[in-house]
Amino acid sequence: MADSFPVRGPAAPVASTGDHWVDHEQLCQQIEELRRREDATILAHYYQDGEIQELADFTGDSLQLARAATRVDTSTIVFCGVHFMAETAKILNPEKRVLLPDLRAGCSLADSCPADKLAQFQQQLREQGRRFQTVTYINSSAAVKALSDWVVTSGNAEQIIRRVPEEYEILFVPDRHLGSYLEEVTGRRMILWPGSCMVHEVFSVQDLLRLKRRYPQALTIAHPECPANIREHSDYVGGTQGMLRFVGQLQEPHDLLVATEANMLWQLQRKYPQHRYHPVPGITCACNKCPHMALNTLEKLRDCLLRGEPEIHWQESFDRAGEVLRRSLLE
Numbered sequence: 137m138a139d140s141f142p143v144r145g146p147a148a149p150v151a152s153t154g155d156h157w158v159d160h161e162q163l164c165q166q167i168e169e170l171r172r173r174e175d176a177t178i179l180a181h182y183y184q185d186g187e188i189q190e191l192a193d194f195t196g197d198s199l200q201l202a203r204a205a206t207r208v209d210t211s212t213i214v215f216c217g218v219h220f221m222a223e224t225a226k227i228l229n230p231e232k233r234v235l236l237p238d239l240r241a242g243c244s245l246a247d248s249c250p251a252d253k254l255a256q257f258q259q260q261l262r263e264q265g266r267r268f269q270t271v272t273y274i275n276s277s278a279a280v281k282a283l284s285d286w287v288v289t290s291g292n293a294e295q296i297i298r299r300v301p302e303e304y305e306i307l308f309v310p311d312r313h314l315g316s317y318l319e320e321v322t323g324r325r326m327i328l329w330p331g332s333c334m335v336h337e338v339f340s341v342q343d344l345l346r347l348k349r350r351y352p353q354a355l356t357i358a359h360p361e362c363p364a365n366i367r368e369h370s371d372y373v374g375g376t377q378g379m380l381r382f383v384g385q386l387q388e389p390h391d392l393l394v395a396t397e398a399n400m401l402w403q404l405q406r407k408y409p410q411h412r413y414h415p416v417p418g419i420t421c422a423c424n425k426c427p428h429m430a431l432n433t434l435e436k437l438r439d440c441l442l443r444g445e446p447e448i449h450w451q452e453s454f455d456r457a458g459e460v461l462r463r464s465l466l467e
């Protein structure tokens with residue numbers, strides 16, 4: 137099947153189909169052909185490489201992509217993001233085929249809250265006679281969502297927290313930084329699960345302060361998954377969509393120091409090129425790219441369309457997770 141694609145000589149080799157090398161343009165052309173042949177829609181998260189976002193039918197944050205997945209009219213969805221996102225797309229579209237270019241694209245935050253540990257902790261709270269509702273960040277497995285009362289994204293978390301009746305305590309899982317940010321903005325105390333995102337956790341406050349000295353007029357924007365010491369030095373804290381809105385309403389060109397996954401700068405630059413963007417570096421990695429998202433490449437995108445796998449298959453927990461997701465995100 138691979139040989140049916142046009143192949144050229146060894147110039148600018150970027151990927152192979154069988155024994156042949158193809159360049160970037162040919163690779164994009166192959167994806168185009170396969171997208172049509174397989175009746176597929178490509179969704180890409182803002183944390184994917186720019187070249188993947190470039191050819192996606194729809195780009196967005198977790199909330200936008202979950203909603204977009206319900207409006208897709210093709211029989212196949214290729215989800216360029218991480219596993220829990222593709223799983224969410226499948227839960228909301230049981231009849232569609234959902235492909236993920238690399239099945240190993242996981243998430244450190246989702247991994248920090250295994251379903252059996254959460255069930256155990258919830259049982260302990262019940263035995264103590266505590267009345268609580270579980271509010272779960274969308275960065276979690278379907279099995280964890282199935283144990284929850286609500287699923288939130290950074291875009292709608294505040295709104296949902298305010299809907300939980302006062303007589304209930306809130307158990308917030310799995311991101312402790314987003315949880316503590318929500319405690320600050322809603323004034324609601326919560327029981328926080330001790331999870332975190334490996335990308336947002338490691339922003340260096342020293343480097344942020346150094347950048348602020350270098351660009352004294354700059355505005356700092358940070359994702360609420362960042363620790364409090366980064367958030368407290370920021371002019372705006374919000375999810376990816378909120379960041380785009382904040383930057384979009386700035387009248388004059390600005391220097392912006394950005395504390396979130398590095399690929400988000402591509403989307404900011406594309407939408408609002410009048411500003412200058414400076415990534416806030418991390419302690420362990422200068423670029424702060426999510427290594428899980430980075431597992432998806434153009435080559436793997438083409439190959440999953442070509443082979444029809446890896447595919448997300450229906451699991452038992454998806455029924456209950458679907459009820460919670462629809463109530464939280466779509467109604």
Ligand code: SF4
Nearest residue numbers: 243244245333335426
């Ligand atoms: S950036 Fe963090 S929360 Fe997002 S997928 Fe990567 S590890 Fe998970």
